Amino acid sequence: MRNKNLILGSREFSSRLIVGTGKYRDYDQTRQAIEASGAEIITVALRRLNLDNPNDKGLLDYLGKTYTLLPNTAGCYTAKEAVLTCRLAREALDTTFVKLEVIGDQKTLFPDNEQLLDAARTLVKEGFTVLPYCIDDPVICKKLEDAGCAAVMPLAAPIGSGLGIRNPYNLMMILEQSRVPVIVDAGVGTASDASFAMELGCHGILMNTAIAGSGDPVKMAHAMKLAVEAGRLAFEAGRIPKKLYATASSPVEGLIGR
Amino acid sequence: MNVIINGERHEFRRSMTVRELLGELKIDSSRGMAVAINDSVVPKQEFDRAAITEGDRVEIIRATQGG
Numbered sequence: 001m002r003n004k005n006l007i008l009g010s011r012e013f014s015s016r017l018i019v020g021t022g023k024y025r026d027y028d029q030t031r032q033a034i035e036a037s038g039a040e041i042i043t044v045a046l047r048r049l050n051l052d053n054p055n056d057k058g059l060l061d062y063l064g065k066t067y068t069l070l071p072n073t074a075g076c077y078t079a080k081e082a083v084l085t086c087r088l089a090r091e092a093l094d095t096t097f098v099k100l101e102v103i104g105d106q107k108t109l110f111p112d113n114e115q116l117l118d119a120a121r122t123l124v125k126e127g128f129t130v131l132p133y134c135i136d137d138p139v140i141c142k143k144l145e146d147a148g149c150a151a152v153m154p155l156a157a158p159i160g161s162g163l164g165i166r167n168p169y170n171l172m173m174i175l176e177q178s179r180v181p182v183i184v185d186a187g188v189g190t191a192s193d194a195s196f197a198m199e200l201g202c203h204g205i206l207m208n209t210a211i212a213g214s215g216d217p218v219k220m221a222h223a224m225k226l227a228v229e230a231g232r233l234a235f236e237a238g239r240i241p242k243k244l245y246a247t248a249s250s251p252v253e254g255l256i257g258r
Numbered sequence: 259m260n261v262i263i264n265g266e267r268h269e270f271r272r273s274m275t276v277r278e279l280l281g282e283l284k285i286d287s288s289r290g291m292a293v294a295i296n297d298s299v300v301p302k303q304e305f306d307r308a309a310i311t312e313g314d315r316v317e318i319i320r321a322t323q324g325g
Contacts (some may be wrong), residue, residue, distance in 0.1 A: 020325030030323065045324025046292075048264040048317065054285040059323050074324050080297075087299040088319050092292035159325070208325030 006181060006204050008041075008097070009129035009150040011068070015040045016198070017228045018070065018183065020208025024217060027062035033211055034063070037221035041068045043099055043206070045075075046089055070131065072099040077112070079119035086123055098123065099153070099185075099206075100132040109159045113140050117147060124148035133185045136170040138177060151180050153206060156197060157187025160209040164193040168200055175201045191220075191227035198231025199239065263316045273312070277305040283318075291320045 006013045019039040024030040034042055044059065060069075071089035076082040079102060086098045102119055104112030111134055123130045129150045134140050136154035144152050154174055157163035164187060165171065175182050181203035188194050188210045197205055205228055214220035259270050263283075270282070276295075280287045293300045294317040300308045310316060 021323045022325040024323070043325055044321040046319045047322045049285065049291060049320050051264060051266075051283055051285075051318070054283060055289070058320060060290055060321055069321065071321065072324050084294065084297055084299070088292040088294055088317070089321075091299050091301060092290045092319060093321060212325075 008131065008181065011097075011129075013040045013068070015225075015228075016204040016232055017194075017225060018043065018204060018206040019211060019221070019224075020206070021059055022208050023212035027057075027059060029217055030059065030212075031062055033217040033221040034067070035221075036218045036225065037211065038225040039067070041070050041097075043070045043072050043208070044093075045072055046085055046092065068097065069093050069095055070097050070099050071095065073101045073119075075103070076101060077103050077115070079115040079122065082115070082119040083122050086119075086128055087126075090128070096127055097129045098131065100130050100149075110155075111135055116140075117143055120144055120147045120149055131183070136167055136174065138170065138173045141174045141182075142177060145178060145180050149180065151183050151203070152178060153183045153185035155186040156184045156193070157189075159186040160213075161187060162189030162210060162213075163187055164189050165196050165200075168196070171197070171200055171202065188224075191223040194224050194227040195231035195234070198228055199234045201235050204228075259310075259312045261310055261312070261314045261316055264318055274310055275306055276300050276308045276310060279310055279316070280305070280318075285318065289320070291318060293318050 006016045015038050017037055017039050018041045019037045020043045021030055073082040073085045082102050102112050102115040103109055120130050120132055131151045131153055132144050132149050133153050141152040156165045183204040183206055184197045184202050185206040188207045194205050211217050211221045259273050261268055276293055295314050
């Protein structure tokens with residue numbers, strides 16, 4: 001798949017960077033960083049309304065322009081919780097897009113494959129555009145694709161770890177087999193990680209902590225925008241093969257004094 | 259009537275519709291929010307009809323920051 005744009009379900013996006021809205025200092029910084037990232041899709045969480053102050057301004061009131069909202073199911077540990085969260089999200093935000101997360105372990109935040117697949121099947125049947133956060137395992141990615149997910153979103157390293165692309169070979173296998181976009185979700189630490197994933201052929205990257213947790217989130221958001229674009233361009237151009245020995249760049253004929 | 263709203267017990271003098279409950283809690287239902295009663299989502303167009311009764315568990319949610 002070498003489309004110019006990122007295609008998710010029936011929608012097309014020119015930016016291949018999806019950003020989260022968590023962990024920023026304040027709403028103002030959130031807005032500036034998102035703008036600098038050039039992202040068109042942003043993730044949001046769903047939480048209980050504060051009944052003591054139900055109408056105070058929230059994230060969506062502070063965002064200057066209109067983004068495609070991607071509600072997540074962060075914090076859900078069962079398919080049942082995740083499905084209810086997605087149904088609430090559809091009602092609250094008038095969208096069928098969902099970032100499906102079903103966590104299996106609190107320490108690693110790795111997904112629970114069984115619950116994830118179960119939730120994905122239910123949600124696809126109900127007409128959701130399901131984007132599942134999953135382990136970087138070709139087998140579960142294939143099952144999620146067969147279940148009708150609009151993309152697969154393997155982690156590159158644990159959420160918020162910044163460890164980078166820990167297993168590029170698994171990503172390569174997933175990319176080779178996938179008929180839906182492959183979006184790296186979680187693990188990116190800095191711009192070169194994002195470029196590397198895109199150079200492998202990933203169709204997009206979803207990140208939050210790498211931007212929000214950096215020293216200057218607005219600057220890092222810009223760096224990530226450029227890194228994702230650069231990586232994608234390099235992938236489309238096709239890199240040179242790696243060789244052990246040198247190949248001269250200047251002509252070997254007409255050398256002076258020979 | 260006793261109901262659990264967002265995990266906390268609330269007491270009201272009578273049963274009511276979702277619309278009436280939101281009014282009682284002074285919640286602006288035109289903003290991005292959603293309601294579930296006993297794990298079933300109540301569509302907005304049902305707010306005037308859907309009744310909340312004794313012992314119900316009500317969830318009222320909105321979008322917030324997240325990754």
